[in-house]
Amino acid sequence: MVRIASVNVNGVRAAFRKGMGPWLDNRGVDVLALQEVRAERADLEALLGDDWVIAHDAASAKGRAGVAVATRVPHLRVSTKLGPNSVDTAGRWIETDIHTPGGHTLTVVSCYVHSGEVDTPKQDAKYEFLELMTKRMKKLGASENPSLVVGDLNVGHRTLDIRNWKGNRKNSGFLPEERAYFDIWMGAEDDAHYNTGAKGRFVDVGRAAHGDVEGPYSWWSWRGKAFDNDTGWRIDYHLANAALAPRASNYVIDRAPSYDTRWSDHAPVVADYDI
Numbered sequence: 001m002v003r004i005a006s007v008n009v010n011g012v013r014a015a016f017r018k019g020m021g022p023w024l025d026n027r028g029v030d031v032l033a034l035q036e037v038r039a040e041r042a043d044l045e046a047l048l049g050d051d052w053v054i055a056h057d058a059a060s061a062k063g064r065a066g067v068a069v070a071t072r073v074p075h076l077r078v079s080t081k082l083g084p085n086s087v088d089t090a091g092r093w094i095e096t097d098i099h100t101p102g103g104h105t106l107t108v109v110s111c112y113v114h115s116g117e118v119d120t121p122k123q124d125a126k127y128e129f130l131e132l133m134t135k136r137m138k139k140l141g142a143s144e145n146p147s148l149v150v151g152d153l154n155v156g157h158r159t160l161d162i163r164n165w166k167g168n169r170k171n172s173g174f175l176p177e178e179r180a181y182f183d184i185w186m187g188a189e190d191d192a193h194y195n196t197g198a199k200g201r202f203v204d205v206g207r208a209a210h211g212d213v214e215g216p217y218s219w220w221s222w223r224g225k226a227f228d229n230d231t232g233w234r235i236d237y238h239l240a241n242a243a244l245a246p247r248a249s250n251y252v253i254d255r256a257p258s259y260d261t262r263w264s265d266h267a268p269v270v271a272d273y274d275i
């Protein structure tokens with residue numbers, strides 16, 4: 001069994017100051033995927049300690065973005081290349097291969113999609129990234145080897161994924177054009193093969209685990225009473241290809257017990273894989 005956790009830490013040094021360490025120490029995690037690290041490799045090594053093997057890709061702009069995958073076993077392969085060198089994807093995509101206890105080679109991707117902003121270059125960058133991501137997802141989805149893409153994908157796929165979806169239909173994060181990419185990866189919700197992993201697609205492990213219910217959400221604004229009222233977004237995902245999805249279990253979002261015990265505006269997303 002391999003336990004995989006993914007979380008946007010909103011700055012890993014700040015997250016550890018606020019209490020991430022005790023959570024990690026007690027969670028039994030084998031693979032830890034981080035987004036919005038906003039730190040150097042040396043910081044990760046100091047915070048995580050010697051028990052972890054770290055793959056890290058920093059953003060081009062210091063103090064921005066950044067993704068990492070930390071494992072208990074050595075990496076067989078690490079890649080950060082998602083597209084042509086002319087497109088800056090630094091700090092947003094890192095994939096690693098590891099050897100599992102069951103004798104498989106597992107690919108784990110930590111991904112941080114742009115947040116975007118309608119009618120600005122930020123949204124253009126988001127679409128450019130999603131295009132490149134889709135090309136790679138198709139290859140990983142069709143692979144006979146187990147593959148898992150996790151991270152803060154900054155899009156709610158369905159109305160169930162955002163509490164106030166009606167008020168966000170024209171905002172980045174819930175635009176039809178963004179959600180269409182998720183239809184490619186998992187199928188549209190009215191598709192007979194939605195979320196089955198058929199035809200080289202992925203399975204949204206969280207939606208498969210919880211069914212057609214609102215949420216459970218993984219991100220809440222720091223402002224106002226969003227957390228207390230559970231006015232959140234489900235934008236942090238575990239997406240498993242057909243070779244891996246049937247092996248998933250114990251999916252959970254580790255929502256903090258109270259506002260003042262949060263160490264990020266995102267909650268960790270954790271699942272076990274019998275592999």
